[in-house]
Amino acid sequence: MANETKMDRILFGDNQFFGVNHMSEEKARQQLMRFKDNAAIIEVLDIAYDAGVKTFMCTTHDRMAGVCEHMRKDPTRYKDFVFYPCMPYAHKYANSVTEVGPLETIKRFSAGSVVGTLLRGAMGAITKDIYDLMKLLVDGEMKAFKGLSTPVIFVQNVVTDLLLGMGLHGVFPEFHKYVRERYGAEAGFITMNMPALLDVLEKQGIENPIVCSNINKIDFRMCGGLELYEKTIRERRFRPVAMSVFASGAIPPEEALEYVCGQRRIESIVFGASSKRNIEQTRDLIRKIDARHAGAATR
């Protein structure tokens, strides 16, 4: 496709900033303490950026507003900085639905967006059309990124997989279309059920979709199983993005990256790290393995 967005080979993730660690609660708590101020997050983003890892794949967490504001204030420094927002930050919606119910939640999070303001009067009608509702919520989530580069916008796995399971498949093409029209962005879908999602996206007419899923050699959270994942990546037409490649540290870095980089159709690899050493080591390993494969391919 001519207008396809080129994605960087290496994307920087955000789990380390928000206390998400799939292996150790203690480690997660230490990370939460270390990154309690936005300045600590920005410091690490700067290290990544200066190391050539310029795309930040981040949850639309409340704290991103402060990070975005910092980038906006210094457009010269951050001229090549790219965000891939991943929405929604589900906790805030889940907590709000439990607290005040679905309708109040919609009002709460769409308030302030242009469309929301215009259509507040027609809230009753609009909320019964979930495609219009999706647009209101996307606008609410995108407010923080105004003026910044967001060429790919992802749906978080908890929402992708909820829609997948419930059979609300019509939301996927509507989202795909809306982010292209409104934000000039390509849609991406994060999932823990990659082969099953791909079946649905194809049926819904989304060609060559960007799909981000766990891809690691120990079969951690890869529903459908390792073999089916490998076959799907090899044979089907989509743009795979690999996350959880180290399975939260269960696989040594070199072994983990050999496995992922060895599957040549994987376009991008997301990883999170908190130190200069780890960021540069991961970058160098990916480049080294890629160079070896490229060399082998041309020989």
Next chain:
Amino acid sequence: MTVRVGIVGAGKMGISHYAIVNAHPNAQVSAVCDTSGYVLSVLEKYTGVATYGSFEKMIDQGKLDAILVATPTSTHFPCAKYALERGLHLFVEKPLTLSPAESRTLSDLARKQKRVNQVGFHNRFIGTFQEARRLARGGALGRVTNIHGSAFGQVVVKDQSSGWRSKKSEGGGCLHDYACHVVDLMNFIAGAPASVRGARMQSIFSKDVEDAVYAIFSYADGRTGVLETNWSDETYRKMSTTITLYGTNGKLIADRQELKLYLRPECAFETYVEGWNTRYITDLQKPVAYYLRGEEYSSQIDAFVRAIESGDLEHENSFASSAETDRVLEQIAQASRSGS
């Protein structure tokens, strides 16, 4: 065979179960019941599922094999009883009821009707806790002398009084909504205590319910248990549950992510060596066919569907085991009231 399931209550848990049931190759959601007309109209319009405003009508007309109940706890008993009397299999969110007597009535009825009866204590499907139980019961720790269960999280971190979870009469509060998980998990790993020796239930921010529960348990064989739960601790991103077991041969600490086992000199067990051993969930958790929020949520639904298919009533998380958990919860409340 496709198991036709009706969902009662389309809140956070009900919707999550909806997706998991529907994604199961041998089950489908055929009907949904809720009190919110808005939620029902959206579900009907976009999924085509049959919707009902009352569970009686759904059970009578829905041509269902099973129902899944995810409503406030105070409503579980009438709904579960109605469904069992009409021969449906049942999955009920935790805790089963607010009264051990009612829970036992449901358990007896399910046995009489020969229907699968499962409760949503999903921790029993987490690999680290399953391994903790296996090790404790297999003798890795020698004689277990003490069990400590704790849970912390940020459910109520400011004054608030809306929603059923803040109302005692509907089953809100840290005891029935939070500590129940830990009590059930302690029962799963170490067996149920014989009595509750003392307890305190403490309000921190809530008006009508407690936000923290502390208790000491006595077991028939002389073991002691300690329960400590607080859902007003905002230093935890989400609910963090930990079980620690002390035994004559060592000590075991298990949470959602990892299992740490310390074995004393000359007490190596199977592949576990003397000193510290650590195993992670990445190694201990069995894979699932569809993942939404954690393998345990999918595994428990898979177990439910399999039990229906096989007719096996000796499955995990039966009403009988949950009635034991409800008995301990009631004893905690009594001990707290009496100031013992």
